[in-house]
Amino acid sequence: MIKLFHVSDVHFGAEDPAAIAWFARLVAAERPDAVIMTGDLTMRATRREFQAGGDWLRSLGVPVTLEVGNHDIPYYWDPFRRLFAPYQRYAAIEEMIEExxxxxxxxxxxxxxxxxxxxRWNWSKGRVSRGALHKALAMIAAAPAGNLIFVAAHHPLIDGPTTGTARTRHGDAALTELAAAGAHAVLSGHVHDPFDVPVERGGWTIRMIGAGTLSKRTRHSPPAFNEIRIEGGRFDTLARTMDDAPKYSISETRGAGGKRGHTT
Known part of the structure; x- marks a missing residue:
């Protein structure tokens, strides 16, 4: 069985020390095959926050992939850096962490x-550019036939069952194109509450899977992350929380004849 830990919105600068220690202990004990971090590693994209977040990710001792969140680019009060070098600090950490x-x-x-x-006024909300989508679609097209395809983004592409919203521009159209290309799930964060819901597009089911937060900025759920279990071409998701019993959201994906199968 392959096990992935999907974590998001740790917000170093507003992190919950007990939550990040709890997560690190579980990584050490269970040794997932990889940690998928879907953005907002930091609170205000400062050098100190990125350093702390990068040190924590390196300390986990397992492969990590890192996506950028809206809190990982400089705030409005640093307009020069935000407009002309918004991803500089994030890219430095990504290069150091990722393999x-x-x-x-x-x-x-x-x-x-x-x-x-x-x-629009609220720049924290999501946006999918044509360039970003084309890169994702090209990677899907190049993936080995029969692979499970997980798209990792920060914002949910469409708003789901949580009270927090992403209002991702062009997200609905992007979800349709990703489903047509054969993606099985979109992993995201941003809303700080876990969810796992199927969305039907053109006869294909693509799952929207959101992780909770390991920060002090909890909403309706306690600190949480997702465990994704993969076996025999199928995957199940489990939302794991610090203080409640684990909550299971079951999904399956089958591949047949060398083609990516529909979710059932």
């Missing part, structure tokens, strides 16, 4: 959903 993931039967595809500026 190529070699997970049999699984392909992780990054999809950037952040923007340095938008034509």
């Amino acid at each position: 190529p993931l070699d997970i049999p039967g699984v392909t992780i595809v990054p999809l950037k959903t952040t923007a340095r500026a938008q034509w």
Whole structure:
């Protein structure tokens, strides 16, 4: 069995020390094949926060893939850096942390959903550019036939069952194109509450899977992350929380005839 830990919104600078220690203990005890971090490693994208977050990720001792969140680019009060070098600090940590993931039967595809500026007041919300989507679709097309395809993004592409919202521009259209390309799930964060819901697009079921938070900025759920268990071409998700009994959300994916199968 392959085991992935999907974590998001740790928000170093507003992290919950007990939650990040709890997560680290579980990584050490259970040794997942990889940790998928879907953004907001930091609170205000400062050098100190990135250093602390990077040190924590390195200390886990397992392969890590890292996506960028809206809190990982400089705030409005640093307009020069936000407009002209928004991903500089994040990229330095990503380069230091990431290594190529070699997970049999699984392909992780990054999809950037952040923007340095938008034509609306709230720049924290999501946006999928054509360029970002094209890169993701090209990676899906290049993936080995029969692989499970997990797209890793920060913002949910469409709003789900949580009270927090992403309002991701072009997210609905992106979800349709990702489903048509054969993606099985979109892993995300941002809303700080876990969820796992199927979405039907053109006869294909793609799952929207959101992780909770390991920060002090909890909403309706206690600190949480997702465990994804993969076996025999199928995957199940488990939302693991610090103080409640684990909550299971079951999904299956089968591949047949060398083609990516529908979720059942």
